[in-house]
Every structure is written in C-alpha cells, then in structure tokens.
Amino acid sequence: MPQNSFADRHRAARDAVLVSQRGRLIEAMVECVDSLGYSGTTLTDIVARARVSRSTFYEHFANKEECFVEAVHTGVDIVAARIAEELGQLAPDADAHARIESIVVTFCETVAAEPDFARLILVESFKVNQAAVDFRDLAVDRFAELYRLFYDQARQADPALPEVSDELIALLPDAIGERTRRVIVSDGPARVPDLAPLFVQFVNATLGL
Secondary structure (H helix, E strand, O other), X not given: OOOOOHHHHHHHHHHHHHOOHHHHHHHHHHHXXXXXXXXXOOHHHXXXXXXXXXXXXXXXXXXXXXXXXXXXXXXXXXXXXXXHHHHHOOOXXXXXXXXXXHHHHXXXXXXHHOHHHHHHHHHHHHHHOHHHHHHHXXXXXXXXXXXXXXXXHHHHHOOOOOOOOHHHHHHHHHHHHHHHHHHHHHOOHHHXXXXXXXXXXXXXXXXXX
C-alpha cells in the first residue's frame, strides 16, 4: 500500500487539532485576523465564522486575546507535529543532511499549506502581546534543539567536524524565521517553499556539513 502524501498527512494532522468546537473557534480566529487584522476582529466575527454561540466561546476562552494566544500555540503545535511526522518518514539510518533537509522543507511547505496560521505566528503575534510571542519563540527553540541533536549525531559519525556552540545553532532558526516573515509580508506564504533549498544550504554551510 503506498504511503500517504505530504498533503494527506498534513490534512490528517490539521483535522486532529481543529475538529472540536474549540478548534473551530481557533480556526475562526485565525481566519478573521487574516482578513480583518487582530484589532478589527470582534467576538461577533469569531463566533459567526465558527458557527457557535457566545456562551460556547466563553466556555473555552476568557476573551479574544486568550483565543488569539491559543491560536498561536495551536499553529506552533501543527508545525511541530508535521516536522515530527515527516522525520518519521525517513529511513532509520538517515544522515544529518537528510534530517536537516526534512526539517527545513517541512517547515516551508507547512507555511504554504497554512498561510493564515503562518501570518498569525510570524507576523501578527508581534502586534498583540508577549504571551503570543513567547509561543512563537518556543517554536524557534524547538528547531534549535533538533539542529543540535542532528549535528551532534553528525559529529559522532565524523569527529573531524568542529564543535558548534548552542548560541550559533540558535541563530539558524532565528534567521530562517525572520527571512520567512519578510517573504510572507512581501510576497505571501506561497513563495516560502521556493526558499527551502537556500535555507538548507545556509544550515549546512553554517554547521560545516
């Protein structure tokens, strides 16, 4: 039986997160912010798009800001889940190059597949509050941890590779995230997958792989 495609796996992961009433409210928040901006989005907009009552909204969230922060958290979780799933598609003996390429390509493809969430996390979160930014930073830290893990594995296979500080590795997702944000603003999320080869080259060059 053939393996599911990237799109099928992405759809399954997304549905698992957003199928509930809470998920529908989060999705409505994301869509409203994308079309109206955070300040222009009202509770009426959110519940109308989610097709639930105000009382249902307040069963899940104290206010619009809390819903927004949870939407950022959900978007981060979707990206993390997709990366873990695509890494799981690799052969057990895949080397650091293949694993790094999988991380970067999956990130870029997920940005394009989830343009509303991408804008929410990488653009709008900085306009709302620190809690939303903290969740965005958590996603960046997860990337850095993966790069650290795979580089350490590469050094075990090739001890000639130099030691690389955690601070340098942390700069990799910071730089990729900032370039992605700029491209989202200037050209739109659909353009981001085109950057994947450049990002992969950047990571490998920085780590000396």
